[in-house]
Amino acid sequence: MKQVVIIGSGNVATSLAHGLSARCVVAQIFSRQLFHARLLADAIGCPLATDDLMALVPDADAYIVAVRDDVIADVVDAVPDNGALWLHTSGSKGIDLFKGHRAHYGVLWPMQSFSREVVVALDDVHFFAEASDKKTLEHLMALGHLISHHVIEADSDKRRRLHVASVFSCNFANHMWTLADEVLGDAGLPFDALLPLIRTTVDKLSSLSPAKSQTGPAIRHDTQVLDSHLAMLDGDKREIYRLLSDSIMNRNPLDDNAK
Amino acid sequence: MKQVVIIGSGNVATSLAHGLSARCVVAQIFSRQLFHARLLADAIGCPLATDDLMALVPDADAYIVAVRDDVIADVVDAVPDNGALWLHTSGSKGIDLFKGHRAHYGVLWPMQSFSREVVVALDDVHFFAEASDKKTLEHLMALGHLISHHVIEADSDKRRRLHVASVFSCNFANHMWTLADEVLGDAGLPFDALLPLIRTTVDKLSSLSPAKSQTGPAIRHDTQVLDSHLAMLDGDKREIYRLLSDSIMNRNPLDDNAK
Numbered sequence: 001m002k003q004v005v006i007i008g009s010g011n012v013a014t015s016l017a018h019g020l021s022a023r024c025v026v027a028q029i030f031s032r033q034l035f036h037a038r039l040l041a042d043a044i045g046c047p048l049a050t051d052d053l054m055a056l057v058p059d060a061d062a063y064i065v066a067v068r069d070d071v072i073a074d075v076v077d078a079v080p081d082n083g084a085l086w087l088h089t090s091g092s093k094g095i096d097l098f099k100g101h102r103a104h105y106g107v108l109w110p111m112q113s114f115s116r117e118v119v120v121a122l123d124d125v126h127f128f129a130e131a132s133d134k135k136t137l138e139h140l141m142a143l144g145h146l147i148s149h150h151v152i153e154a155d156s157d158k159r160r161r162l163h164v165a166s167v168f169s170c171n172f173a174n175h176m177w178t179l180a181d182e183v184l185g186d187a188g189l190p191f192d193a194l195l196p197l198i199r200t201t202v203d204k205l206s207s208l209s210p211a212k213s214q215t216g217p218a219i220r221h222d223t224q225v226l227d228s229h230l231a232m233l234d235g236d237k238r239e240i241y242r243l244l245s246d247s248i249m250n251r252n253p254l255d256d257n258a259k
Numbered sequence: 260m261k262q263v264v265i266i267g268s269g270n271v272a273t274s275l276a277h278g279l280s281a282r283c284v285v286a287q288i289f290s291r292q293l294f295h296a297r298l299l300a301d302a303i304g305c306p307l308a309t310d311d312l313m314a315l316v317p318d319a320d321a322y323i324v325a326v327r328d329d330v331i332a333d334v335v336d337a338v339p340d341n342g343a344l345w346l347h348t349s350g351s352k353g354i355d356l357f358k359g360h361r362a363h364y365g366v367l368w369p370m371q372s373f374s375r376e377v378v379v380a381l382d383d384v385h386f387f388a389e390a391s392d393k394k395t396l397e398h399l400m401a402l403g404h405l406i407s408h409h410v411i412e413a414d415s416d417k418r419r420r421l422h423v424a425s426v427f428s429c430n431f432a433n434h435m436w437t438l439a440d441e442v443l444g445d446a447g448l449p450f451d452a453l454l455p456l457i458r459t460t461v462d463k464l465s466s467l468s469p470a471k472s473q474t475g476p477a478i479r480h481d482t483q484v485l486d487s488h489l490a491m492l493d494g495d496k497r498e499i500y501r502l503l504s505d506s507i508m509n510r511n512p513l514d515d516n517a518k
Binding site for chain 2: 009011027035046051068069070079090112113114115117118120124125126128130150152158161162164165166167168169170171172173174175176177178179180181183184186187188189191194195196197198200201202204205206207208209210211212213214215216217218220224227228229232233236237239240241243244246247250251
């Protein structure tokens with residue numbers, strides 16, 4: 001794998017560009033906005049930036065389509081096959097959107113949460129790979145191993161499950177912290193006071209399953225506390241508090257609990 | 260603060276007993292089950308264990324009532340005042356349940372999630388303190404500073420908000436991981452694959468607010484992905500997925516988002 005073209009300049013494209021540029025040649029960055037393409041290209045020392053899909057360099061070894069899920073197919077449709085390896089990086093899109101449009105194709109999905117503000121080190125990120133055929137899978141795995149220690153074969157169904165699990169683990173857990181911040185914000189208390197608590201909660205996962213490390217008023221079926229908390233909340237925070245407490249209680253019938 | 264009696268042998272009592280025994284004398288452990296009192300006393304080298312509230316040593320400097328929220332008042336009612344400092348460790352119970360029963364009393368609430376299996380280092384845990392009078396508050400803060408760098412005065416209202424925020428931050432975030440584990444479990448995928456993702460999500464909180472570091476299909480208003488995920492889920496996981504996605508979307512109207 002010598003030359004790679006990255007199509008996209010968003011969160012995933014940015015982290016991939018940084019990770020790949022240290023291990024192979026990123027030949028070109030495409031973005032619909034030339035300014036974004038140029039910014040990312042400059043950041044990783046890549047010579048070419050373009051906003052024109054017709055101006056992609058034709059002879060790269062791999063083309064990584066790291067754009068919003070709903071425009072991947074548009075990119076694939078717009079560019080004719082050049083026989084290279086084409087792949088997308090989506091956890092929720094299937095491999096089939098390349099079918100009939102490319103000879104060698106696949107999916108390389110980094111199960112990680114990216115934001116443009118923080119470049120994520122990819123070494124320990126789990127990448128899940130699927131390809132059109134065995135040889136292409138080898139190429140795809142080799143590309144993945146350039147940037148990560150964990151490249152695992154996974155078909156669409158497994159990938160979809162992993163994606164859903166990552167939404168719960170990361171997007172929804174983070175939203176719990178947003179809601180906590182809102183609760184504190186009203187009283188002028190700093191969110192930082194919660195960080196040791198949050199870190200301990202995560203650290204426990206190394207030795208206990210999340211189900212086993214669950215604590216709090218819901219698992220104790222402490223309805224007095226639950227009711228007093230509900231009385232303090234309004235809007236969707238109240239509805240969420242109720243639904244999640246019920247969900248915890250239903251999985252943990254009274255008996256085996258103590259404070 | 261020379262001698263402390265710990266009433267309780269649950270998660271909070273266990274961590275407090277370990278923390279305090281290194282900095283002062285834990286004179287006695289009470290539990291309704293003598294076996295549990297003895298187990299904890301032995302673990303920290305405390306000589307006395309009892310299951311009889313009438314047999315508490317009478318001359319300790321402080322009595323820490325670290326039992327289930329709904330039985331704190333029973334303990335206070337059952338034991339006559341001896342003029343010492345009495346305190347409970349609940350985030351949700353008020354200070355008033357000591358009123359008329361004790362001369363010097365307070366609350367010292369560690370905002371942390373405890374489980375009996377893991378003894379938590381208390382140094383960086385935030386303790387929130389409230390007391391019956393100024394002098395008692397000094398004693399209480401001094402006791403807190405024996406085991407933590409962070410002892411902050413907070414009245415009942417602030418404490419209740421902090422408690423609600425900790426339920427969202429810790430109990431509910433952990434429940435998200437339980438649900439993720441369930442999603443993966445069905446397909447024989449290991450929960451450990453999610454740990455790097457979870458750690459990165461937490462690490463971001465040091466530099467970005469949770470609202471600013473939110474990612475995922477909901478904040479992108481990616482209804483195709485949302486619908487495909489909903490179709491895979493059933494039971495309360497489906498309901499939770501829908502409610503939390505709506506909650507994220509409502510806080511983040513379309514515009515300022517890109518993958």
